[in-house]
Amino acid sequence: MEFLRLIMLTIIVVGVEVAANSEGDALYALRRNLNDPLNVLQSWDPTLVNPCTWFHVTCDRQNRVTRLDLGNARLSGTLVGDLGKLTSLQYLELYKNDIRGEIPKELGNLKSLISLDLYQNNLTGRIPASLGDLKSLRFLRLNGNKLTGRIPRRLTNLSSLKILDVSDNDLCGTIPVSGAFSKFSQKSFENNQRLKGPELIGSVVYNLGCSYP
Template sequence: MQSWDPTMVNPCLWFHVTCNGENSVTRIDLGNANLSGELVPQLGQLANLQYLEMFSNNITGTIPKEIGNLTNLVSLDLFLNRIHGHIPTALGNLQKLHNFRLNSNSSTGTIPYSLTTITTLHVIDLSINRLSGYVPRNGSFSMFTPIRFVVCYMIYEIIDQVKRW
């Protein structure tokens, strides 16, 4: 980004970065910004970050477990990228999270049960990935209506049927 000058002391002056009155980063809006590369573990140091919007880019690699340090995070939108690997269990630490969208990536493994402890979670979209196992039905996941998981369930059911053959 042209306005992102690493020599500037205050990143609050950068485009697509929002800060609070104490010059602490609270929002990163980089959706559909034609970005490539990987998410860095240092993102986990942004203690007051509430919104991490990096959808519809060309981001590769895995989700760093350090994202689980962002305990003020309300929205994590990483959909439409090329993220792979497991969903970190540490994301269960995000107890203020309302929206988690990871759809249309290449994530693998199972849905961590730690996500079921997030009682504030209203939207979760993990569809169109390479996940395996079952969709948890306990904790906060028991409150979701079936329509929220319809695509996810269909994928899990197909995988389960193939395993039985």
Template sequence: MASRILACLVIAVAIATVDCNLEGDVLNSWKTQLFDPNNVLQSWDPSLVNPCTWFHVTCNSNNSVTRVDLGKAGLSGPLIPELGLLANLQYLEVFSNNISGPIPTELGNLTKLVSLDLYLNELSGPIPASLGNLGSLLFMRLHGNKLTGTIPTSVINLVTTGRLRILNVSYNLLSGTVHRNNSTVFLFTNQLSFVSSGRIENYDSHTRSKGSCNVNVLRMGNAVAILML
């Protein structure tokens, strides 16, 4: 019996090590595709057993990555699909850089994600419908990019159910319809023209501050956006 328990423990440790190595491989693969003029990623050494000693990376007690904090790091390059393999990731903070290209569909696999902060970058293309799979997500901030198309129904559903507390997609090139429940939704300066509104108080799109309002109806071509704020 003791030998069987020991064997199980060895297998468990081996699996954990493989997972940690996988996460390190993912992050190192991303590093190789990023331009890092400030050497922010200098500590990301692939020869280490796991990435938990790297700067800007946080792990849980099982040495699995839970946070990647790279805001205002001066980085350029893409997000890579392999980031979707970081199964225990809760915070992906890559705001205020020069990250370009599309948002990978694979980020929808990060079902433990609480905060997705990709704002103030150069991201383009559509918002992936797969982000609607992020049932633990509280904050999705994608503003200040070059995202196009409509906001996927799956993402809108996160808003209408009240789970997603903040969805900020302002300062992009989006169109479509958004209904707000108990969430805060920002859609400033997208490709939407003002049609009519209900009561609006203290609304300032330049400072991104607002008081209260009932309903905004916005139109882009044949698309109508209804904002319940």
């Protein structure tokens, strides 16, 4: 029995280390894509057993990454789809940087995510419809970027969503009013010159100035 317990413990430990290494690889992929003039990522050493000792990274008792705090860190560069491998991540804080490019659709794999803060960067492209799969999401702040296209209708299914801000972008189409969107004011959508609303105006206005993907 003691031998069996040792085997089981070994399997568990190895499994945790493999998961931690995988998450460390995902975070290091992000580091390689970012310029870091303040060296806030200096401790992100891929040779360590897991990333839980890195600055700005928080883990749970199983050494799974639950929080990434890199707001207002003067980072530039692009995001990576590898972030979607951080399946226990609850808080992704990358606001007030100079991050460019598109929001990876792989962020829709972060089923534990509570807060996604990418505001005040230089992100372009569309809001991924895959974000509508984040059923635990309460805070979604994408304001102050250069995002284009329509607001994905799948986002209206986010019943836990408490705060939404997509203002100060270049979104188009009409503003959804169903589901979670019924409680958000015009302030959540302001300063999108091609965005019309509310959606009750009708489908003709919905297509005006906004091409389909």
